[in-house]
Amino acid sequence: HFASVEMTPGDPILGLTEAYLADTRPGKVNLGVGIYYDEQGRIPLLRAVREVEQALALEAKPRGYLPIDGLPAYTQATQKLVFGADSPLLAAGRVATSQTIGGSGALRIGADLLKKVLPKAKIAISNPSWENHRVVFSAAGFDVVDYAYYDAATHGLDFAGMLADLGKLEPGTVVLLHACCHNPTGVDLTAEQWKQVVALVKDHNLLPFVDMAYQGFDKGIDTDATAVRLFAESGIESFVVANSYSKSFSLYGERVGALSVVGASREEALRVQSLVKRTIRSNYSSPSTHGGALVAGVLNSVELRAMWEQELTEMRERIHAMRAGMVQKLAASGSPQFGFIQQQAGMFSYSGLSKAQVDKLREDYAIYAIGTGRICVAALNHANLDTVVSAVAAVSKA
Numbered sequence: 001h002f003a004s005v006e007m008t009p010g011d012p013i014l015g016l017t018e019a020y021l022a023d024t025r026p027g028k029v030n031l032g033v034g035i036y037y038d039e040q041g042r043i044p045l046l047r048a049v050r051e052v053e054q055a056l057a058l059e060a061k062p063r064g065y066l067p068i069d070g071l072p073a074y075t076q077a078t079q080k081l082v083f084g085a086d087s088p089l090l091a092a093g094r095v096a097t098s099q100t101i102g103g104s105g106a107l108r109i110g111a112d113l114l115k116k117v118l119p120k121a122k123i124a125i126s127n128p129s130w131e132n133h134r135v136v137f138s139a140a141g142f143d144v145v146d147y148a149y150y151d152a153a154t155h156g157l158d159f160a161g162m163l164a165d166l167g168k169l170e171p172g173t174v175v176l177l178h179a180c181c182h183n184p185t186g187v188d189l190t191a192e193q194w195k196q197v198v199a200l201v202k203d204h205n206l207l208p209f210v211d212m213a214y215q216g217f218d219k220g221i222d223t224d225a226t227a228v229r230l231f232a233e234s235g236i237e238s239f240v241v242a243n244s245y246s247k248s249f250s251l252y253g254e255r256v257g258a259l260s261v262v263g264a265s266r267e268e269a270l271r272v273q274s275l276v277k278r279t280i281r282s283n284y285s286s287p288s289t290h291g292g293a294l295v296a297g298v299l300n301s302v303e304l305r306a307m308w309e310q311e312l313t314e315m316r317e318r319i320h321a322m323r324a325g326m327v328q329k330l331a332a333s334g335s336p337q338f339g340f341i342q343q344q345a346g347m348f349s350y351s352g353l354s355k356a357q358v359d360k361l362r363e364d365y366a367i368y369a370i371g372t373g374r375i376c377v378a379a380l381n382h383a384n385l386d387t388v389v390s391a392v393a394a395v396s397k398a
């Protein structure tokens with residue numbers, strides 16, 4: 001039956017981790033995959049999460065099925081985090097939120113939902129974007145086009161190009177926007193630029209699909225949700241948000257995310273939610289119990305929520321410190337051209353290193369980065385920073 005199956009190319013990011021793990025050189029550094037590591041180079045288990053986990057273990061609850069759209073304590077807390085506790089949209093009952101299998105699951109359920117509602121619509125993603133955006137929306141049957149985003153000359157945003165491209169899209173086109181900490185570039189919009197994008201999207205009757213996988217990783221929980229809050233205030237009838245707790249709770253493998261669909265009214269949101277549930281049912285029936293219980297346990301406790309916010313702040317500030325340290329040390333090593341790394345936000349930086357330079361980093365220095373030049377600055381620490389800096393300085397002079 002499977003004789004005709006050919007090898008399908010694997011995920012280049014996850015494939016790089018396999019190569020890294022197989023590397024026996026001491027002092028190797030993995031700047032490939034987007035995971036936050038602490039100062040000791042470990043994936044943290046947050047203190048607030050551990051508290052809930054210990055309490056859950058003592059309770060030893062039975063594991064029945066969750067509702068198709070997840071744990072209500074989880075989806076309600078998620079809505080408040082994403083839209084703001086005082087959001088008029090929430091008060092009006094216009095947001096339909098479902099627990100999903102990570103942010104990736106939210107993207108896929110959202111894609112399947114939109115394909116049913118708008119079968120002819122295309123989706124526009126940034127150039128470049130997280131490669132899985134193309135993979136997921138193509139798999140759901142979408143024609144994927146792109147809009148200008150990154151300007152290699154400035155290592156910043158091509159805002160004029162972005163507005164021009166968005167302005168050319170047909171009404172009804174879905175526009176995928178990264179809320180903050182753009183993956184892979186680290187280049188974000190200012191609040192002022194978001195206002196212009198929101199106005200354009202509204203004017204041209206485009207459908208925004210906001211992907212928020214890094215809330216709290218740049219400036220803070222509310223500031224990082226500026227795009228969502230501006231769409232909410234804009235009077236736009238409908239938009240979609242996928243959010244993920246993988247990074248903000250350091251719960252990668254628990255697969256915790258959510259899909260929120262904003263409708264024109266409470267009644268419309270209820271109808272949309274019934275279709276979302278049908279879509280989830282036809283994919284995987286219902287989400288898993290443990291990860292959602294952890295996040296809900298933290299967000300619904302005043303004390304644990306404060307503890308989590310403190311830990312999130314520590315992660316964010318550590319990333320900022322590593323960016324600053326890298327830029328400063330590179331300048332001191334005779335490579336002052338990397339100042340832009342400090343302006344970029346979140347876990348990633350498009351370093352401007354070429355494919356040949358990235359290959360040299362891996363082959364000669366056991367430092368792993370993505371071929372596009374993307375590095376994960378959240379994997380830097382005081383023990384590996386000097387190694388990385390001297391290698392980057394060496395390959396950029398060669």
Ligand code: PLP
Pocket residue numbers: 034101102103104105130178183211213244245246252255256257
């Ligand atoms: N969206 C973006 C931009 C991401 O970088 C990620 C990273 O993993 C995701 C979505 C998916 O999140 P999750 O790991 O929760 O599926």
Ligand code: TYF
Pocket residue numbers: 011013014032033034035130132183
């Ligand atoms: O971009 C990254 O590195 C993260 C993690 O198929 C990731 O978003 C990478 C690839 C993938 C799933 C998650």
